[in-house]
Amino acid sequence: MGLRKVAVVGAGMTQFVRRAQETPRELVFKAVRAALDSCELSIKDIDAVCLGTAPDTFDGVHMNGEYLSDGAGAFGKPYIRSYVGGGTGVFVPIQGWYHVASGLFDLVLVVAEEKMSSYYPHAQGAFLTIFDHTTERPLKPNLLWIFALEMNRYMSTYGITKEEIAQVSVLHKRNAADHPAALLGDKNITVKDVLDSEVLAWPVQRLDVSPVSDGAVAIILASEHVARRITDKPIWIEGVGWSLDTAYWTNRDLAYPRYVEVAARMAYEMAGIKEPRKEIHIAEPYDPFDYKALHHIEGLQLADRGKAIELYLSGSARRDGNLPICPSGGLLGVGNPIAAAGLMKIAELFWQLRGEADKRQVAGSPQKGIAQAWGDLMQVGTVVIMGK
Amino acid sequence: MVTGNRYRALNSLPESAFHDGKLLYTFDQLNTHYAWDCGVAIGEYLAKLREGIIIGATCSHCHRTMVPPRLFCEYCFRPIKNFIPLQDTGTILTFSLCYVTWDVQRIEIPEIPAVIAIDGASENHGILHKIGEVDPHAVHIGMRVKAVWKTPEERSGDITDILYFRPE
């Protein structure tokens, strides 16, 4: 088939904070500025812009993509916003990828932003409207419900305990202490802290969850010949995959994210990866809740079903382990401005594979990494594989 | 290459900034309503709920019986002709004990959302609803439950015509 090669040549992000004074457009601008500066390009060099942001209801602006367009540098440029709920952060680089791979553009800017703090009194309330308007909303469901229902099913099916799952939160939040933009890095957090935290929707407790945050991330994609002109360390997008499961989430077994598996297989096939557990050196699965990281690691085929926890118990998931998981600190540690959080993982892999991840650097010159995001009603898996 | 520039600082606002009047803000709200057309399948589902019956749909191609009913099977992409009555009993596939309402108010007695596989539908085919009349700590996956309905006069053709499910 011969797909055109596409590389990430620059990346930048804002801090992730609970509430930023910056408007959504200013957040986007800061991230784009950081990305352009990182590879010494100007907005004039950019041929097209792709933007991802999750529900408009947070910002309280209809057609939020239009509102954000000039902050994203899209003035006078081809500009399209894509949207797959929480999966958006790892989907928007795929959207950017197909812009470059189509042959129409050489330099594409990819931006993801979220400002959740505008929603009053609490961003969580906004999620009422994601449920089916007729068969579910009258029950006044809560976002926590679907995670708690899934976490319970996962724990029960495989016999995994809360003590074990808490290890994920601990590792990720400790990792995040080394991330300059992190909201919740904590070098000293323990399993006990997680288990003592307030029960929100059993089995979900407060420290099992990543919090509402504001932030933005931007990356720059280039076609092969242009990439080599800009940097001597382009990081290639070797595989892309995505899959959307049925909206009838109550008709599916929540113990296993089959849509993540389908997305992962699509990406592995494109990247020519036959043995993921050997060939992937770093994994950034989506971790809005601690158990989700485990759920997704299994969907990504990096562990057998019910066995992802062993990577944490054995130390393999640590930065100095065999398969570092979320060396960035993930959503649990850095923060969860929904779309930006996914793109943060892409930026992390970019820095890690170039040896520029500072104190978070995984040793041994990692060659390939995988980033994954999830979204909707336990429905979408988006996967990107990056390599040197 | 300056690496420090990669992580741009933001002006982080503490909650107190709102209370001591130093921060100006505007407030706005979307004031619209939606009247969604339920369509054939959900229209029938709601009409039957008013009669105290849960209905499902059977795909003649893959023989799956689904709930809520729908006009087409999403796996076979074939139209469905048969809506059939199901039981109003079922099995808990998963549940939670939720101490926070949808708008983040703390509550003492937890709400118990659950996915309940309805008897008569295919395996693992359930609906979202709540569990009631039970000690929260007695709820378990695999528990058998039965719907508790509003009285016929109170029902309006809504999912809340079922008040909750209680242990069988």
Add this chain to the structure above:
Amino acid sequence: MNQDVAIVGVGWEGFSPTSVDYSYKELIYLAANKAYHDANIDPRRDVESFISVAEDFFEGTSIFDEYTPDQLGAVLKPMHTITGEALHGLISAYLMIRSGLFNIVAVEAHSKASNIKSITEVTRYALDPIYQRPLNFHPEFVAGLEMQRFLYESKCSVADCSSIVQKNLHNALSNPSAAYAFELSEKELSEADFLAYPLLESHIAKPADGAIVIVLASAEVAKQITKQPIWIKGVGWCNDSYPLEYRAWDELRYVQKAAKMAYSQSHIANPIENIDFAEIDDIYAYREALTLVALGLADEATIRGLIREGCFYPEGKFPVNVSGGSLGVGNLFDANGAQKTVEAVLQLRGIAGARQLNNPRTALVQSWRGIPTTSTAVMVLSNEEK
């Protein structure tokens, strides 16, 4: 590597002011069935990727993309939502096929405008929350501002804009799918109230419901599955400034740029000669005229004369909105571009019935996302591969 992309199937359900019988899922399922039948494919077996076009506040549901796969046959397949105009969705499918990743992609766009009880309020919500909403204007004031400037620059009159409405409503009489097909005189149209002077209420396309599914394929596959592929010769899309304060009011720069991009790809040096007809934005009647200027199909000095000569009628030199446009078909919001694309496909295939144009070969399709956006997309389509 032949990278051409063609439209191989279209299907639609609609268009009408209400659609109470069916939910949006059912409406889309019906449209999809027709599109897949038209393309002679099975979605579960043959369609490799899917795109839905939708915005949360039009649907009344957040993360609306959750509810998109089932009615298209997209379960567990690569599917994503484009929060943009239908043409942005079609263009995204075009890019994906050109990339080589997929051979067959289906795109869906729909409107259930009748389910939104106050659509003006939703439009208001697209205005800047800090600088514009507190002014408390009816949001369509933006169209009033733009029309005012257009009349000043072009010397067109309000009556000239009414004649555009008249043309499109008349054209709709030959379109069995149109929701608002009427013979109305200029006098009847001019007697309407002003909504935002000089914009008359009769100049505004009324909402309609409907669903449209379009199937695209790579050249190799297109030729295998249909005898009449409609080729996408060029695409262009562009945004201008979001803030009202920074935009140019006298010209649609974003339409100019998008058109330039599409013309360059399709080797169109002289649009009025190289293109046979156009289906373009007419959500507000004056915009059809302003857009024609931005597309290079007329200029500011000549547009008034051309309108008055009847140049843009079906029997005129350059037919515009033969389908009836949004004024005649109904405003499908972000699905308008899909309706215009379907019209172009039917005309280029020679199956547009009573409104069939005489042997058209090349069409221009353009749409705009409505107030307060400066977002547009353009496609050039042809029934000739080369």
